Amino acid sequence: MTSGDGTPVRVGVFGLLGSGNLGNDGSLEAVLGYLRAAHPEAVVDALCGGPEVVTARYRIPATRLHWYRGEYRTASRAGTVAAKGLGKLVDAVRTAAWVRRHDVVIVPGMGVLEATLPLRPWGFPYALFLLCASGRLFGTRVALVSVGAAAIGNRPTRALVRWSARLAAYRSYRDAPSRDAMRAMGVDTSRDEVYPDLAFSLPTLPTLPAGGPGSPSVPPGPPGPVCVGVMAFHGGDDDRARAGEIHRRYLDGTIRFVRALAEEGRPVRLLTGDEVDGPVVAAILDAVDSPLVTAAETASLADLMKEMAAADTVVAVRYHNLICALKVGTPTLALSYAAKSDALMAQMGLAAYCHPAREVDADRLLEQFRSLERRSAELRRTLTERNLTAARRVGDQFTALTSALFPAADHTHTHTHDLREAP
Structure with a gap:
């Protein structure tokens, strides 16, 4: 897959990846599997929380998301506060430069549009806003793929999340309440789709048949783990x-x-x-x-x-x-x-x-x-x-993603999904 000038399409993946959260890394794994199967010629790298882990585990180049390494530690001393403040300015430049080098940036799953766990507006919400604003500025298509969202009470966080969603070129959600939440926060979701979580596309280990433990047709054994x-x-x-x-x-x-x-x-x-x-x-x-x-x-x-x-x-x-x-x-x-x-x-x-x-x-x-x-x-x-249905729907998500982000490569797919026109 190449861009209009014949060079390979440059794809970035973005998020708190490689930072110790297995769910986030599972979403990354699902998207990398899609890219390697559907777009094997794409050149892929990451802007993420744990670049060393991402490079070692997934064999792609990775850049640290935040210039200041203590971004998610509480700042109490004046020097630490100043370093964090400087980091915000540096991150704006670094993020813009990284986005500009790509044709497409994918934010794979994760609850990037929610605050169901403790969250500060100047942390990840600010980083996501920089990403989406840079994409709009430089013409890089930013896709929020099967992400989670929820109503946010904190005004600065809500504003950053709302504008991030508005500036993204593509949005889809992992459940209907996520789409409803973004609509309630003022985002036009009329062309946004809902698909299951990306993890449903990951390989599944062999499981017990439906007549397994507890089945009336099988003599019960001792209780299992x-x-x-x-x-x-x-x-x-x-x-x-x-x-x-x-x-x-x-x-x-x-x-x-x-x-x-x-x-x-x-x-x-x-x-x-x-x-x-x-x-x-x-x-x-x-x-x-x-x-x-x-x-x-x-x-x-x-x-x-x-x-x-x-x-x-x-x-x-x-x-x-x-x-x-x-x-x-x-x-x-x-x-x-x-x-x-x-x-x-x-x-x-x-x-x-x-x-x-x-x-x-x-x-x-x-x-x-x-x-x-x-x-x-x-x-x-x-x-x-239900798992068969979920896996099929995630396949639909990847087909839609190809149509939206890689139109030059989409000659055989019949499932189309237009790019969103952000307000």
Whole structure:
């Protein structure tokens, strides 16, 4: 695939990639798989949070997203504040120069248009605005692909997110509530589409057939392992005043739930989705002194799927932990902290199995867990069907992306998707 002058098309990928969040890296992996299959001649590089990790793992050149390496640490001293301020100016120049070198920039998935977790406007929202504004200035097509969005209360953050979306050449969302949220924030979404999360295009490990554990047609054996995905959860951006209380309630409820499973003789595997989740695992292991409770080491969504495919049931908080469990067909209960989790569970036929992460009630959680396990065989069949639909829709997303961003290469596709005309 070449540009009009015969040179290979230059494609950039952008985001907090390689920074320890397995979900973000899974979205990158999905887009790189698409590019290598559909546009193998494209020259690809990244502007990202962890360039060393991205280069080593995905074999593409990568540049650090922020000039100031302490961007996401709290600044208290005058020198640190000054360095951060200088970094904003330097980043504007660096981002513009990077964007100008590309024909297309893709922001792969991720919740880049939301603040469901604590977020400062001058951090990633500012970086995303620089990207989209630079794209508009230099004629580089910037695509926000199957991204997450949510209503934002903080005015500066909301303004940066709104203008980033308006300036992007292409937008699609990973669920309908995301598109609704952007419409409510003043973005014209009449030509924006909804597709499943990009992770649904990743390879899936072999899973148990629909007549597996819990099926009436198979003699029941001893209860199998339960995967419990944990998170350093402190509420969202609007919960900063209650962050400590929210975290204590979430952790106490999770500890009680894990302890109850261990006392029933159930093996429990603790899983994370980000490097910051480690202290939560340590706290649970310290509080529940049982050889049945162990922690898994996972470095990718493939690692998570391997663990979850071997489990009878999964209980998880992080969005991409939920996706991994659902994708391998394991009955799943969501500790939900945002509308995106509820929408995902409804999409996959498990809307009844959501529990609020802010108000974890261990007794109620155990009731839902037991109900989920009683319906295990039925839900495995449902997940098999829903996964086929999700994979097909992500294929539609990639076809649409080719039509929108690489029109010169799109001679055979019939599914078209026009570029958005930003206000």
